[in-house]
Amino acid sequence: MSRSPVAELPMKADPAPRGRKRERILEAAIRVFARRGYHGARVSDIAAEAGIAYGLVYHYFKNKDELLDTVFEERWGAFLEIVDRIVAGPSPTAEKLRAVAALILFAYRRQPDWVKVLVFEIGRTSRFSEPEQIRTVGRLFQAVARIVRAGQETGELRRDLDAELVCLAFVGALDSMITSQVLGLMQLPDSAGDADAEAVRTVMELFLGGLLARGGS
Amino acid sequence: MSRSPVAELPMKADPAPRGRKRERILEAAIRVFARRGYHGARVSDIAAEAGIAYGLVYHYFKNKDELLDTVFEERWGAFLEIVDRIVAGPSPTAEKLRAVAALILFAYRRQPDWVKVLVFEIGRTSRFSEPEQIRTVGRLFQAVARIVRAGQETGELRRDLDAELVCLAFVGALDSMITSQVLGLMQLPDSAGDADAEAVRTVMELFLGGLLARGGS
Amino acid sequence: MSRSPVAELPMKADPAPRGRKRERILEAAIRVFARRGYHGARVSDIAAEAGIAYGLVYHYFKNKDELLDTVFEERWGAFLEIVDRIVAGPSPTAEKLRAVAALILFAYRRQPDWVKVLVFEIGRTSRFSEPEQIRTVGRLFQAVARIVRAGQETGELRRDLDAELVCLAFVGALDSMITSQVLGLMQLPDSAGDADAEAVRTVMELFLGGLLARGGS
Amino acid sequence: MSRSPVAELPMKADPAPRGRKRERILEAAIRVFARRGYHGARVSDIAAEAGIAYGLVYHYFKNKDELLDTVFEERWGAFLEIVDRIVAGPSPTAEKLRAVAALILFAYRRQPDWVKVLVFEIGRTSRFSEPEQIRTVGRLFQAVARIVRAGQETGELRRDLDAELVCLAFVGALDSMITSQVLGLMQLPDSAGDADAEAVRTVMELFLGGLLARGGS
DNA sequence: CATGAATGAGCGTTCATTCAT
């Protein structure tokens, strides 16, 4: 059996060594954005966090905006590659959806700062409204939509629901859960064990089987 | 048959008349926040939009922050009252959930600026993380959770899923759809007719019956 | 006998009283620009010199550039009005030219800071190259050119020289002398008495009668 | 008959070959200063224009200031040598003055960038006020003054005018004309032919013979 | 000689907030 795709999402790696200043700046930016938000983050904070001189940030990046854009594009790109691999894989539709759900819901544990930035600063600022960013985020929806459409074609999934709307609901549900995690609100019954796993189970049961009680019981 | 709860959400009303300066400032604030975001909105912009001197804003509100908070609390409170009435009503569980979904999904049409502010500036800034705001938003989840729990008790809904998680998924799905509307991305098959209604139908089918194709039917 | 036009150029007036902040800022700007040059002048220097708060400068002027432009336009306009009155007056051509020469050469005594700014920051920065500023300065040449052309028509002045070139030479000569004054280089034989008057006499003798020794003497 | 001194002013020469980095930097500096002004010119712009790494500029020059100073001294020195040769030559006074006028007025054609820098960045910044630069520029005045004084002694020129003031006027007139050229304002009647030659003729007629119409002719 | 990464002081500008009228 192959490794779970979740495992491909790298853990917070060792900090970039001296000499790879550009990486250090990006990593510092994520930490500071996570801590104070984009607007609250001063460029000088980021430089201090990265342990480099103020002006060097402007050697590597045009301005503060480009820092956030770059963080977004590079990390999001890496994330999408994993999603694409899930989509292209051989698993049945339900398994693919479960893998995506797990990938997203486990992400916070692995890269909490990056997920915070994603949740609070990217999906949610008006600056996000710019077409390019929308398109980039849209690629996640496209990937999930491909899973759903394939499932509809094979007959695994019902065909009377619009795939795009289903995707919106699915990703929205996951987003909501991850936001709840970030805010520290997720108080799960099973918190002793594994809250994330419970969340994955719930979302899959819900989306696959629905809420309604089945006659048999 | 009683009026749909959706109809209780007021349409963009006539602007407050001269003399009711406080109302005019709040309405102006919503428009400016919607247009430029909270950070991009200058107090002077809001005053200009309201047609008053900008020092006057500080007569009615302690500071810019309080403007956003007040907007949030007053409008959100009105919204919650409708939700609470749905919760307390006599309809079956499925109908209550449908009513909530419709209320949320139709809101953008009725109060686009307010919904934009809600979507971009409130659920999503790090400032939102403050406990009080979380609690306020949490009231929506509590209301929906009460519907779900009641349904589980009556046997209408299955009991093996945690009500809180179900709520998160449900509200998240709706949030995702409304965001998609705000961004102008919702391209529905049925766009000639009523995209919102189609969204409501999909989300209800999905959450009640699930995605899986049913063998027999 | 009427007052000399030179006398119309106001002496450094009393500083603008409190309350006329805009004027105070402009006057302070001239002093600071004269002392440190446009680039060397910090906005905070100007505010301090004017005795007002930093940000107030931006209440009255869009930015530092607009300060220099405003200084230039307002003062230069006042100067041109005097020149225009000389042009329109009844004096013979030679007297008009002498009046202009005196106006310019005496200006430094009356408004040394303003003349310094004019000499170093306006006629001479590349930013001056912008069409609008050129046109404004050009109005001085136009005024002098009108005197010359009128003199050529009445037969007072020779007609074989292009009026525009004559103007350039005339104004250039005066500019050179005033610059020399500003730099503190003018070491005149008559320095005990009135160097400026001697400069006026020389420039008029030169331009009217030429350098060549006349046979008769 | 000897070559005109004007011809000694070298045309824009071939760019310095690779390897003569110092020369290339100076030439690049002149071009960039001409294009953007001293303050607008970044050291990196100059290095890019010269095709070298910008750290190298600091091998050859102490700092940006020294670049301008060096440009000024070297080129100005070459220019002064020509002037000195005119002064020392055997021509009559009037011819010497005409030669100086021609040298200056034709310079823009031969070295437009250098003349732009001279006009806008050297005679005219407050930094120019430093004694050393004043002295250097003063050497031009001294040279012209020697011509004038010699003419007064031989009786060619009238003696009732102060030689220094005459020089100021003469050089100022030429400066004004050349500035007008640089700004693209010189609109001469004879523009089809040779505007510069017409300027030389006018300035000489003016300074030698004066503006006044002569009765007899 | 040559490179360009690294440094950091310095400055223009914004804008929320206060307050005299």
Added chain:
DNA sequence: GATGAATGAACGCTCATTCAT
């Protein structure tokens, strides 16, 4: 209540200069 002049802390950005390689 109403106005908008006045205040000043805060921060992004530039760019001359240094220095390790």
